[in-house]
Amino acid sequence: MKNDKKTYKPDWQPENAGKEFAVKVVKGTENTVGSKYVAVGKKQKALSADDYADGVLKNDRTLLARTITLIESNSQAHHQLSQEVLKKVLSKTGNSIRIGITGVPGAGKSTFIETLGLYLIKHGHKVAVLAVDPSSTVTKGSILGDKTRMENLSKEPNAFIRPSPSSGTLGGVTRKSRETILVCEAAGYNVVLIETVGVGQSEVTVRSMVDLFLLLQIAGAGDELQGIKKGVIELADALLVNKADGDNEKKAEMAKSEYSNALHYLQPATKGWQTNAYTCSALTGKGIPELWDLIQKFEKTTKESGAFAERRKQQSIEWVYSLIEEGLKNNFYNHEKIKEKLPELRNEILDEKILPTKAAENLLELFFKKYISL
Ligand SMILES: Nc1nc2c(ncn2[C@@H]2O[C@H](COP(=O)(O)OP(=O)(O)O)[C@@H](O)[C@H]2O)c(=O)[nH]1
Numbered sequence: 246m247k248n249d250k251k252t253y254k255p256d257w258q259p260e261n262a263g264k265e266f267a268v269k270v271v272k273g274t275e276n277t278v279g280s281k282y283v284a285v286g287k288k289q290k291a292l293s294a295d296d297y298a299d300g301v302l303k304n305d306r307t308l309l310a311r312t313i314t315l316i317e318s319n320s321q322a323h324h325q326l327s328q329e330v331l332k333k334v335l336s337k338t339g340n341s342i343r344i345g346i347t348g349v350p351g352a353g354k355s356t357f358i359e360t361l362g363l364y365l366i367k368h369g370h371k372v373a374v375l376a377v378d379p380s381s382t383v384t385k386g387s388i389l390g391d392k393t394r395m396e397n398l399s400k401e402p403n404a405f406i407r408p409s410p411s412s413g414t415l416g417g418v419t420r421k422s423r424e425t426i427l428v429c430e431a432a433g434y435n436v437v438l439i440e441t442v443g444v445g446q447s448e449v450t451v452r453s454m455v456d457l458f459l460l461l462q463i464a465g466a467g468d469e470l471q472g473i474k475k476g477v478i479e480l481a482d483a484l485l486v487n488k489a490d491g492d493n494e495k496k497a498e499m500a501k502s503e504y505s506n507a508l509h510y511l512q513p514a515t516k517g518w519q520t521n522a523y524t525c526s527a528l529t530g531k532g533i534p535e536l537w538d539l540i541q542k543f544e545k546t547t548k549e550s551g552a553f554a555e556r557r558k559q560q561s562i563e564w565v566y567s568l569i570e571e572g573l574k575n576n577f578y579n580h581e582k583i584k585e586k587l588p589e590l591r592n593e594i595l596d597e598k599i600l601p602t603k604a605a606e607n608l609l610e611l612f613f614k615k616y617i618s619l
C-alpha cells in the first residue's frame with residue numbers, strides 16, 4: 246500500500262504540531278522479576294504505591310508510563326504493587342469516553358486515531374491511545390509499535406500513546422488494557438482511543454471494555470475480509486468507510502450506501518442507538534469533525550437513556566468473570582500435579598489409549614481434589 250503519510254497535514258493543525266516535546270511512545274514491558282519495591286527497569290529509584298499514585302494523579306507522564314509498566318509486568322510483586330496503586334486512584338477513574346477502533350490491517354486505524362486525536366487536542370481534550378493486539382505475542386510486534394506512526398500526535402503534551410502489552414494471552418492483555426484505561430483516566434485523559442486489529446476474538450474483547458465501538462472499512466477490500474461474516478458489524482456503533490479521498494471518494498460513497506442498507510437489517514450494538522455508515526478520510530481530516538459530533542451525540546443519547554451506565558456495569562461484571570476464568574486457568578496449568586500428568590495423558594491420547602473426555606476428567610479431578618473433599 247502506498248505510504249503517503251508524510252504529506253499528511255490536517256487543515257486544523259494544532260499550534261504546537263511539529264515542535265519537540267519530551268514525549269515518546271513508551272515501550273511495553275518485558276517480564277521483569279523483582280521484589281516488592283523494586284523499580285521496573287534498570288537503575289530506577291524504588292517507588293511506593295503512593296509515589297506511583299501521586300504521579301498518576303498529577304499526570305506525571307514518566308510515572309504514568311511506569312505505572313502501566315507495573316500493570317503489564319507478569320511478576321507477582323509488581324502485580325501486588327499495581328493493585329495498590331489502582332486502589333488509590335480508583336475514585337478518579339471512569340471520567341472518559343472509551344472508544345474502540347477496529348478494522349483490517351491497512352484500513353487506516355492508526356492514521357485515523359492520529360487525525361482524530363489531533364483534532365480533539367485542538368479542542369481542549371486530553372487523549373490517551375492504547376492498543377490491544379493479541380497477535381503481538383506471536384509476531385513480537387505491536388500494531389502501534391511502528392515508530393513512524395502517530396508522529397505528530399506523540400509530540401502533543403496532551404496525548405499519551407501506549408502500544409499493546411508485549412506479553413500474555415489475550416486474557417492477560419485484556420486485564421492489563423482495562424487497568425491501563427483506568428490509570429489513564431485517573432491521570433485526566435478524557436478520551437481513550439483503543440486500536441485493535443481485526444483478528445477473531447480481539448474485537449469482542451475490546452467491545453467489552455469500551456463505550457463506543459467503531460469499525461473502519463475501506464471500499465473494495467471484500468466484505469468477507471472485513472469481518473462482515475464474522476459478525477463484527479453487529480458490534481459496531483458506527484461504520485466508517487475510510488480513505489474517502491481523491492479517486493477513491495466515489496467508491497467510498499457507494500460502499501457507504503451499501504452498508505447503510507445492510508445495517509437496517511441488523512440488531513444495533515447499543516440499545517436505543519441506530520448504527521449507521523459514514524465516510525471519512527483520515528488522511529485529509531474530512532469527516533472527522535462530523536464523526537466527533539456523532540460520538541458526542543452517542544454519549545448524550547446513551548447517558549440520558551441509561552444505556553451508557555448500564556453497559557459499564559455489565560462490563561464490570563464480565564470483567565470479574567473473565568478474571569476468574571483466567572485465574573482458574575493459570576492455576577490449573579501451573580499446578581504441579583497437572584504439569585506432571587498432562588504430558589503423560591497427552592501421549593496416551595495420541596496412542597489412543599484413553600479418550601479425550603476421560604483424560605480431561607482425570608485432570609480436573611486431580612486438580613479439584615486439592616480443594617473439594619468428595
Ligand atoms: N488515501 C488515504 N490513505 C490513508 C487514509 N488513512 C490511512 N491511509 C494510508 O493507509 C495505510 C495504512 O494506514 P494505517 O493507519 O497504518 O492502517 P492500520 O493498519 O489500520 O492502522 C497508510 O499508508 C496510510 O497512510 C486515508 O484516509 N486516505
Ligand SMILES: [Mg+2]
Pocket residue numbers: 354355356388389440
Ligand atoms: Mg495500526
